[in-house]
Amino acid sequence: EDQVTQSPEALRLQEGESSSLNCSYTVSGLRGLFWYRQDPGKGPEFLFTLYSAGEEKEKERLKATLTKKESFLHITAPKPEDSATYLCAVLNQAGTALIFGKGTTLSVSS
Amino acid sequence: DAGVTQSPTHLIKTRGQQVTLRCSPKSGHDTVSWYQQALGQGPQFIFQYYEEEERQRGNFPDRFSGHQYPNYSSELNVNALLLGDSALYLCASSLQNSPLHFGNGTRLTVT
Numbered sequence: 001e002d003q004v005t006q007s008p009e010a011l012r013l014q015e016g017e018s019s020s021l022n023c024s025y026t027v028s029g030l031r032g033l034f035w036y037r038q039d040p041g042k043g044p045e046f047l048f049t050l051y052s053a054g055e056e057k058e059k060e061r062l063k064a065t066l067t068k069k070e071s072f073l074h075i076t077a078p079k080p081e082d083s084a085t086y087l088c089a090v091l092n093q094a095g096t097a098l099i100f101g102k103g104t105t106l107s108v109s110s
Numbered sequence: 111d112a113g114v115t116q117s118p119t120h121l122i123k124t125r126g127q128q129v130t131l132r133c134s135p136k137s138g139h140d141t142v143s144w145y146q147q148a149l150g151q152g153p154q155f156i157f158q159y160y161e162e163e164e165r166q167r168g169n170f171p172d173r174f175s176g177h178q179y180p181n182y183s184s185e186l187n188v189n190a191l192l193l194g195d196s197a198l199y200l201c202a203s204s205l206q207n208s209p210l211h212f213g214n215g216t217r218l219t220v221t
Contacts, residue, residue: 034210041214042214043114043200043215044153044200046210089152092155094166095207096143096158096166097143097155097166097168099155100152100153102150
């Protein structure tokens, strides 16, 4: 069964304190791994798609990487506006649905 | 360019009632998917519509049904509401092989 597990559930950082979020996945043939950001009361906002091991994508202070079993979202020198829940998801076999993890809630204080 | 819009934003219903949620996809998108997000959980796939047909369905009972119109807009209907149906209902639109774009959801509370 396809499954996504994210850790930690919650992470508190000081402004400028870099860290990484983990997403472990179990899927029969990866068709795409997705990272989304979700602010309270809002829908998820697309960040990155990764397709193969070794692939990396960057956007501002965020960098996503992918191995055969997990993905990392690295946050460099975070700012308070980076506070949000970060969701990881994989595409199912049929390519019609995303299977999400429970998310990591990041809080960055100044 | 308007993104995915959902209505209403909030809704309170009583157990046993029926509810209809609406979604207009992002301009140019032809595929609509619905997800349920319980508090503290990731979104769970309900179903996907393409060319006015349900293309795939997640692990949800028949009380959950949907429809897609020729203009690609969509509705989610839930019958015989249960307390456990309280959640944020998210609509997402996409084109073939493109990432999902989500709306801000409808917060449904069942009392």
